[in-house]
Amino acid sequence: MKTSAIKSGHPLSEASKLDFEIDEAARMAHVLRLKRERQQRVGRLLKHAFLIGFSAIMLYPLLWLLSSSVKPEDEIFSTLSLWPSQFMWGNYVKGWYALPQSFTVFTINSVIVTSLSVVGNLISCSFAAYAFARLTFTGRSFFFALMMMTLMIPYHVVLIPQYVQFLKLGWVDTYLPLVVPRFLASDAFFIFLMVQFFRQLPKELDEAAMIDGCSPFKIYWSIILPLSLPAMGTAAIFSLIWVWEDFLAPLIYLNDIKSYTVPLALRLFLDQEGQSAYGQMFAMSVLSLVPVVLFFVLFQKLIVRGIATSGMK
Amino acid sequence: MNRFIARNGPAYAFLLPWFLGFFLLALGPILASLYLSFTRYDMVAEPRWVGFDNYVYMFTRDRRFWKALNVTFTYVALAVPARLIMALVVAMLLDKGLRTIGVYRAIFYLPSLLGSSIAIAILWRQLFAADGVVNRVLADFGIPSHAWITDPNTSIYTLVLLAMWQFGSPMLIFLAGLRSIPRDLYEAAEIDGTPKWRQFLRITLPLLAPVIFFNLVLQTIEAFKTFSSAFIISNGSGAPADSLLFYTVYLFNEAFKFFRMGYASALAWVLLIIIAVFTGIAFLTSKYWVHYENERD
Numbered sequence: 001m002k003t004s005a006i007k008s009g010h011p012l013s014e015a016s017k018l019d020f021e022i023d024e025a026a027r028m029a030h031v032l033r034l035k036r037e038r039q040q041r042v043g044r045l046l047k048h049a050f051l052i053g054f055s056a057i058m059l060y061p062l063l064w065l066l067s068s069s070v071k072p073e074d075e076i077f078s079t080l081s082l083w084p085s086q087f088m089w090g091n092y093v094k095g096w097y098a099l100p101q102s103f104t105v106f107t108i109n110s111v112i113v114t115s116l117s118v119v120g121n122l123i124s125c126s127f128a129a130y131a132f133a134r135l136t137f138t139g140r141s142f143f144f145a146l147m148m149m150t151l152m153i154p155y156h157v158v159l160i161p162q163y164v165q166f167l168k169l170g171w172v173d174t175y176l177p178l179v180v181p182r183f184l185a186s187d188a189f190f191i192f193l194m195v196q197f198f199r200q201l202p203k204e205l206d207e208a209a210m211i212d213g214c215s216p217f218k219i220y221w222s223i224i225l226p227l228s229l230p231a232m233g234t235a236a237i238f239s240l241i242w243v244w245e246d247f248l249a250p251l252i253y254l255n256d257i258k259s260y261t262v263p264l265a266l267r268l269f270l271d272q273e274g275q276s277a278y279g280q281m282f283a284m285s286v287l288s289l290v291p292v293v294l295f296f297v298l299f300q301k302l303i304v305r306g307i308a309t310s311g312m313k
Numbered sequence: 314m315n316r317f318i319a320r321n322g323p324a325y326a327f328l329l330p331w332f333l334g335f336f337l338l339a340l341g342p343i344l345a346s347l348y349l350s351f352t353r354y355d356m357v358a359e360p361r362w363v364g365f366d367n368y369v370y371m372f373t374r375d376r377r378f379w380k381a382l383n384v385t386f387t388y389v390a391l392a393v394p395a396r397l398i399m400a401l402v403v404a405m406l407l408d409k410g411l412r413t414i415g416v417y418r419a420i421f422y423l424p425s426l427l428g429s430s431i432a433i434a435i436l437w438r439q440l441f442a443a444d445g446v447v448n449r450v451l452a453d454f455g456i457p458s459h460a461w462i463t464d465p466n467t468s469i470y471t472l473v474l475l476a477m478w479q480f481g482s483p484m485l486i487f488l489a490g491l492r493s494i495p496r497d498l499y500e501a502a503e504i505d506g507t508p509k510w511r512q513f514l515r516i517t518l519p520l521l522a523p524v525i526f527f528n529l530v531l532q533t534i535e536a537f538k539t540f541s542s543a544f545i546i547s548n549g550s551g552a553p554a555d556s557l558l559f560y561t562v563y564l565f566n567e568a569f570k571f572f573r574m575g576y577a578s579a580l581a582w583v584l585l586i587i588i589a590v591f592t593g594i595a596f597l598t599s600k601y602w603v604h605y606e607n608e609r610d
Contacts, residue, residue, distance in 0.1 A: 047406060050406070051406065051407075051417050054403075055417060055420045055421070058420055058421060058423075058424060058478070059420060059423075061433075061436060061437075061440060061478070062423075062424075062427070064436075064440070064446060065432070065436045068439075077439075077442075077444045077445065077446075077449075080446065080449050080450065123330075124330040124331065124334070127327045127328070127329075127330055127331070128327065128328055128330065128331035130327055131324045131325075131327035131328045132328075135323060135324040135327070136320075136324070137320065137321040137324035137325065138317070138320070138321050140324075143328070146335065147331070147335070150335065150339050152534060152588060152589070152592055153339065153343070153585065154534075154537065154538045154561070154581075154584055154585065154588060155538070156538070156540075156561050156564050156565070156581050156584060157342075157343060157346060157581040157582070157584060157585045158338060158339060158342035158343060158346065159342075159568070159581070160342075160346055160349065160568055160574050160577055160578050160581065161341070161342035161343075161345035161346050161349065161578075162338065162342050163568075163569075164345075164356070164574070165342075167356075181334065181338050183330060184330050184331070184333050184334030184337065184338060185330050185331040185334045186334045186338050186339070191331070215323075216323040216324075216327070217323070220327070241426055245429060245430040245431070247430075247431055247540075247541040247544075248540055248541065248565075252569060263430065263431040263432075266431045266432060266435060267431060267545065269435070270435065270438075270545070270548075278439070281435065282435075282436075285431075285432035285435055285436060286432070288430065288431070288432045289427055289430065289432050289433075292426055292427060292430070293423070293427070296419075296422075296423060296426055300419055303422075303426075304418070304422070304485055307482055307485045307486060
């Protein structure tokens with residue numbers, strides 16, 4: 001109506017002019033908003049497309065490993081396709097028994113070392129973290145600084161004297177050099193992680209408990225620990241994954257193949273590379289990663305939060 | 314005295330395992346390794362004092378030491394920035410306007426958990442082998458195949474790529490950092506018509522500086538310590554032509570293959586000093602480029 005009025009040159013009252021301008025502005029805004037929304041939608045779509053493509057690249061090596069573990073030997077390197085022409089599940093069975101000891105032995109060894117280490121880490125690190133975060137004592141900030149400095153020390157620097165010492169103790173070729181340090185809070189990462197968490201709990205809890213006559217141990221055991229299950233869970237999962245994948249310490253301390261952990265056993269496949277048992281090697285590699293992936297999928301929230309709060313590797 | 318015990322007793326009791334660990338597994342060994350670094354020691358005969366011989370030999374005559382430094386520094390200089398830039402870019406992509414971020418986050422983080430395992434090192438060797446997948450893909454683009462791992466000129470890049478693949482954990486830390494930047498800053502900039510790249514330079518980077526600093530220190534230390542993947546991919550020796558002779562691999566071989574424990578201890582101390590210097594520089598310079606939120610009043 002109004003547009004035609006303008007076009008035909010009829011005089012307009014001031015009011016309708018204003019009306020028109022408001023209408024026009026609203027229309028423009030609407031168009032602009034639609035345009036921006038469309039742009040945003042397109043932008044989001046592009047972003048998703050990129051992220052999906054990028055995810056595919058990131059996952060490709062893992063999928064390749066998985067598919068190669070069930071491919072016929074001659075197909076592993078000859079085709080890019082991830083889908084095997086036939087599934088060689090036998091690789092898993094043959095791989096399991098391919099080495100002088102079966103993977104039953106290696107898996108049991110790894111489980112022993114890992115579970116003892118996790119328990120050791122949880123006990124000793126939560127002890128230290130409780131003292132640092134909740135108790136006041138002479139030299140607290142000094143010792144805390146020392147503890148943080150040990151985070152920086154490369155394992156290679158303490159390795160040789162430790163080895164000499166453990167050798168003198170007759171501990172080489174046992175699990176003691178792998179497990180005992182974890183009962184002595186040697187993974188300072190976890191102390192740091194737990195300190196961060198313990199500090200957030202309200203101080204009034206300790207004070208109230210103290211007034212009720214609770215000992216520091218009682219406070220640790222029945223107040224701090226139950227409230228810190230997420231932090232303990234995060235520490236448990238990380239230490240589980242790291243110990244499970246640990247290579248250097250077992251490489252140095254375990255010489256007898258009967259006591260090998262899974263990563264050491266995997267390395268034996270490389271020595272036999274000439275015999276072209278790639279399928280079996282990949283099959284066992286896949287199996288070695290299964291616990292890690294499984295724990296990641298189950299406890300993703302704890303892991304993500306753990307990294308975000310403590311910035312672990 | 315009694316009051317001292319009453320005040321500190323419980324705390325020291327809780328710290329006992331850590332104290333033991335600190336003295337027996339950290340401080341003691343570090344000092345022992347300092348002593349051993351001035352000796353010749355093969356684990357059979359007692360250590361024999363040789364003064365600064367190990368260090369003099371290392372810096373003046375040991376070509377492999379310089380090679381190992383060269384390899385390690387090259388790796389650190391390439392892998393750390395590459396990994397951090399990748400982490401930051403992906404974190405910024407994930408940070409804004411996506412609701413399904415969880416799945417991507419999981420996919421991008423998974424390699425960080427698996428990356429240092431032996432299984433992945435074995436996989437990497439095969440991916441980049443002369444008849445491996447990478448060459449096959451490149452062949453489709455008409456690029457001639459190349460023995461990435463056995464060519465000393467390219468072998469280091471396979472490890473840099475492996476490091477880049479594991480950008481997940483700095484990405485998570487960046488994501489947490491990006492979340493803590495107040496949204497209204499961007500909204501205000503948007504209203505003023507500030508272009509995105511300037512928003513990035515003027516808002517994101519300065520406010521993220523503490524997180525970037527943290528990631529940089531952490532990742533640099535990590536990169537200096539790289540061992541397992543280099544050990545597996547180089548067949549335990551630093552081959553080909555010492556191009557994968559990471560410092561840690563060299564140290565390991567000196568100590569546990571040739572049993573030159575004294576010399577290896579000297580190598581260990583040099584590594585410790587290098588890492589300490591880098592961390593020190595980072596902290597000393599941080600006040601010029603890292604500003605913490607609560608410092609402003």
